[in-house]
Amino acid sequence: MNIQLSVQKAIEGLYGQPVDVSLIQLQKTKKEFKGHLTLVVFPFLKISKKNPEQTALEIGEWLVKKESSIESFNVIKGFLNLTIASFYWIGMLENIHADKSFGTIPTDENAPLVMIEYSSPNTNKPLHLGHIRNNLLGYSLAEIMKANGYKVVKTNIVNDRGIHICKSMLAWQKSGNGATPESTGKKGDHLIGDYYVLFDKEYKKELNELQAQGLSKEEAEAKSVWMADAREMLRKWEAGDAETIALWQNMNSWVYAGFDETYKRLGVDFDKIYYESETYLTGKEQVLEGLSKGIFEQQEDGSVWADLSADGLDKKLLLRADGTSVYMTQDIGTAKLRFDDYPINKMVYVVGNEQNYHFQVLSLLLDKLGFEFGKGLTHFSYGMVELPEGKMKSREGTVVDADDLIDEMVSTAKEVSRKLGKLDGYSEEETNRISEIVGLGALKYFILKVDPRKNMTFNPQESIDFNGNTGPFIQYTYARIQSVLRKAAEQGISLVSLDKSLIITEKEEDLIQNINAFPSVVKEAAESYSPALIANYIYDLVKEYNQFYHDYSILREADSAKRNLRLILSENTGKIIRIGFSLLGIDVPERM
């Protein structure tokens, strides 16, 4: 902003010393003071060797004299309030309007490449409310980075292997009767989720039966057929058993189709998807390599560990005694593959704050393994989403399913809109489209407006409220603006800037005539000086202007018993009314 440069010039000109731009803090003037921008002069007292008021006064005078964009100023304590000329604002708005890519920095070839990982679902159950926050944050972050000139690769790591998937597969095999998304009409991810729940139910039933026979909990767990079968299935999978792999691929494909639907509805996407089934072996290799280099250590039972006590952390398991990999191993492998695939300058993981420790460890491990990106990785950590009723707990079945929630948001939007008659005259198709936009807008805005670090409470009711700080409110305001512009165009009204201080429509002549249509009222008002009458007159006048001006906020505090009248007008309306009065020979003070 060149106002800042003007201020710098002013100070350097006045006091003959260089001033660092960072010292020049221009902030929005508080609304109880006159002015647009406020300069805090305290940092310059050392240079000016004068008191705050004197310094502010000198800077203000210099600016008004030499800088045409500064119209006037006032000084309150150490604060210099500057009033910027309207032409400057208008010019600024015109520039912004003309700049199609305003606010963004173009990405050039040498721009740093940032990879952002988000979403990261498991393939044994559908996405839930927590994933919604993750997806919205991850996608937004990617778009923000892009707008700031970075090259961005959005990525997703799908956890498609492990005992949890085998549980779903097993339950389906045992009691699925060949059910498919097509045969049941269910979304694939939900279908698989159902079998995961079924496994859990059957397993618990089995445990209860075994314990009823007098076995301890541990003994029952050890004897469980369901769990043994699941483990056997995982073993077969890892051994590459053709039948198991085929089942796994088939069921995963259903899940992916379901996820894709949800992602599409949320409006998020990915440039590159990684699957843990394809990265865990690389991770294992990396760990074994680290072991051979003496970075890690092996225990007698064969398990491999990283000792991080020198870094103030504990020991961390990297490979189980049976040689299978853990979460951390997979993340190492994934990182390796990613950096082989792309010239990544910065890696960002959008993952919940319950994994803060995990990423602290990952960063250290990657660094130890010699990946230069290890230390610089960013864990974009975010808090949990709770509901007004309390925390989500999968065990208690209080997990909020993402698809269900989205459906609920959309149907609520439709219901409310319909009730208010806002959807009258729209086709079924248009109605659905509008409801989708409003419902999802509510959800997205409510979730994104909260500081990511914080745990938050998602209140569906409140989010879709059409009043207040909500998505639908913003959408509504946008729709109204569009409506105003459309109608203005129909009437042939366009906005033009006529002079430095006023924005007046082409219909200025009409306005003055309208004012003249009220002379008797005005005279009466002026003679009797009744505040109520004046207020009423102005109110009528403003209503008259409403055909052309859309800033008609007016507050009447007229009390016929008292002789004072306070009007709060937005600036343009105030100016127009003042002109109106002066045309009729009535003096109106600057501040009413």
Added chain:
RNA sequence: GGUCCGGUAGCUCAGCUGGAUAGAGCAACAGCCUUCUAAGCUGUGGGUCUUGAGUUCGAAUCUCAACCGGAUCACCA
């Protein structure tokens, strides 16, 4: 217990690279629909910014301590 993160109005949240009398929305209360979408607008009330000390001309903001709340410290992911 160790580590990390939070604590601002009755509720949900801004403000946190130190700046004026700490802001929104919701809820409560009062007013505004013949004329642009009232899904809106205007106003009123509501605060020891968890507490205590420190740094500073100036602290919700920085430092230290304490107190609350959450997360995490698995051969789970």
